[in-house]
Amino acid sequence: MxxxxxxxxxxxxxxxxxxxxxxxxxxxxxxxxxxxxxxVTNQGQLVEGELTLENTGINLPSVAEKQWLMLYVMPDNCQDKCDQVLSGVNNTYIALGKEMPRVTPVGLFQQVITPNSLTNIRQQDWQFIKLADTTKQRLQQNHIYIVDPLGNIVVSHVIPENSDAIPAFGKAVVADFKKLLKYSRIG
The missing domain is CATH 1.20.5 (Single alpha-helices involved in coiled-coils or other helix-helix interfaces)
Known part of the structure; x- marks a missing residue:
C-alpha cells in the first residue's frame, strides 16, 4: 500500500x-x-474630545476662515529659542509647497512680538493674534496645532526643547499636513 x-x-x-x-x-x-x-499613521498627537476655535475663544480674521490653520502657541517670553522655532514653523509652512494656499500659519502671542522675531519669516502669509484668557486655559504653550477649515483642532505637536530637533519636528508636521490635505475635500 x-x-x-x-x-x-x-x-x-x-x-x-x-x-x-x-x-x-x-x-x-x-x-x-x-x-x-x-x-499609527500620524506623527503628532490626536486631540481628544471636542476642541474647536470657538471653544478656545480664537477669533480669526476673514482671510483665514475656511482654511486649514497651523496654530503656533508662542511662549510668554519669546527669546532666541522662540525666534528659532518661529523660523522653523515658517520653513515647515513653506515645505508644504503647492498646498501652501490652503494653509494659513497663525501665531498666538501673549506679549508684544519684537521686529527681530519677524525677520526670518514671510510676514505677509502669517496672522498674529493676541491670546485670550480662555485660550490660555485650553491650549498649551510651545505647541503647534493643526486646525481643519471647520474650526476643529485635530492634531497637536509638541515643539522640541532641543533646537537641533526642529528640522525633524518640521518634517513630522509637514507629513501630517500633507496627509490631511490629501484626503480633505474642504479648504
Missing part, C-alpha cells in the same frame, strides 16, 4: 498545507507579540 506515488502525494499535500498555514501563523504571532507598530 505504501507505494512511492502515495508518499509523493502526501508530501505534496503537506507542503501545500504548510505554504498556506505558515503565513497565517506568522501573522497571528506578529499581531499578538506586537512586532509591528500598526495603526
Amino acid at each position: 505504501n507505494n512511492p506515488e502515495t508518499k509523493k502525494n502526501r508530501r505534496s499535500f503537506i507542503l501545500l498545507l504548510f505554504a498556506f498555514i505558515l503565513p497565517i501563523v506568522l501573522a497571528k504571532l506578529a499581531l499578538e507579540q506586537q512586532w509591528f507598530n500598526y495603526g
